[in-house]
Amino acid sequence: MSPDVLLKDPYVLDFLGLNDRYLEKDLEDAILREMEQFLLELGAGFTFVAPQKRVQIDHDDFYIDLLFYNRKLKRLVAIELKLGAFKAEYKSQMELYLRWLAKYEQEPGEQPPLGIILCAGKKQEQIELLELDKSGIHVAEYLTVLPPREALQAKLQQSIVSARARLQDQQKI
Template sequence: MQIELGLHKRQGKAITNFKEKLPSPQSDLAHYTLKDPYIFDFLSIGKDAHEREVEKGLVGHMEKFLLELGEGFAFVGRQFHLDVGDEDFFVDLLFYHLKLRCFIVIELKDNKFKPEYAGKMNFYLSAVDDLLKHETDQPSVGLILCKSKNDVLAKYTLKDMTKPIGLAEYRITESLPENIKTALPTIEELEAELSKVSDKEK
């Protein structure tokens, strides 16, 4: 399955600031752990789905989602509550990575990447490190998943962030494999059949 989805072309392709924010070899392992893009073609929702729909779909298909994330991810929670300064904040998805020995905060965005998303992620990572991280854990890592991104804007945004943050795109549906495409009727063939049916009904 991962071969069909071109894992080798996506592994380690996310834009990150890990080399500057994490010690080696942690930075290399964290960078290689992330992909770009993530393929969520197992979700039965449209490309225009909102963040909550994508999040709900991912949690509903947790086994497939964990396979797409890669080896070592353990699910901690959805809309994970953080109480900071007597205010409530909710992380979209929280994981713990068994090999990296750190929390992974994932934020889903149903639009193009905006620099302010990194500021919010930086805040979440500070809170998770303060409230949840054990003294033997490595620093928490953030992953912002957007529908699209401008690579130059993303690199400038992450350059001076204080926490390790990665940025990648996600795809809901990919084009069908060739063997399935050839087995399905074309639009023209479907229209012709529908036309025959409507002619018979007259």
């Protein structure tokens, strides 16, 4: 099963009840407090593994914000929470985490780990130029309030067009 089928964008996190101003730690704490709702928003097959998963490399400590396992994909999924829009340097941070997970945490028979960088905004051209999809990294937006009806309708139409295009591409193969 392809990760693109299971991974969403955007994630609607209005159930967290965050104000207009919050820190990355506030976002993480709210997700942990509302884990059941967050798992439902992530989609099928996700199980929670650890918050702030410690990664030690060359005597330096790093922390993966949230670590999950997806039973359907048979792989670990690292989630990094970012307050602002996507930045190119997030790629190298996530690649480091994914390579560490592959080396030290991946079990025999599992697929390589995936990463989700959850940002308040996306920069599509940067994401495309960095070829994140080839690195096993998915960038998704999160929304802390439900968007207006018109925006939801536009997103639905866009999703339908994308799904039809993928279907046509698959039928050509």
